[in-house]
Amino acid sequence: MSLNTKQIEKISKALGDANRLKILQHIAKKGGCGFCSEIQEESPLAQPSVSHHLKVLIEAGLIDAEKEGRNQKYTLNDAVLKEYTSAVTMLNFA
Template identity: 40%
Template sequence: MEETAQHARVLTDDDATTYAGWFKALGDPMRVRLLHLLASEGRPMAVGEITDRLPIGQSTVSHHLKVLAEVRFALPERSGTSNQYAVNAACLDCFPAAVRAILGQP
């Protein structure tokens, strides 16, 4: 165990700030559910479609999507006059790597 800690990379201030932002964005259970919905669907979804699938109103869905988009967990795609949102596939690699870095694992 000691050897693993010796090989862990240093957690920079920038990394710590980024990771804290990610966890803050996931600090709301509805945002976790929303991200799960986007990931499960595996395709861009319109706000109205998301609203139909979750027990919250459109303005709340839009707010949660804005928070998730700010940390790049959700990516907006322009579709005519509105946006559709898809999960950022890079999160599948980046988020587990962040957890390992926070825990001091290589």
């Protein structure tokens, strides 16, 4: 599966915010899998704002969400991240 311009644009936009970059770093630091509550604790933002940023990351395909009881678990989508960086490096997408 290879990414098109619209997807590259969306992923880039998702990466174009310091709060979201921090969230991704947090998840990566936790071995690619982090919980919403942890992310909220590390963030200076209000809960709905964090929720919004997580949604943007999900819609870009950078993370996947999974419910565990009343908690949300977020997993880094390494495949998408790799496809993104690969496509951007070569500027190879339609």
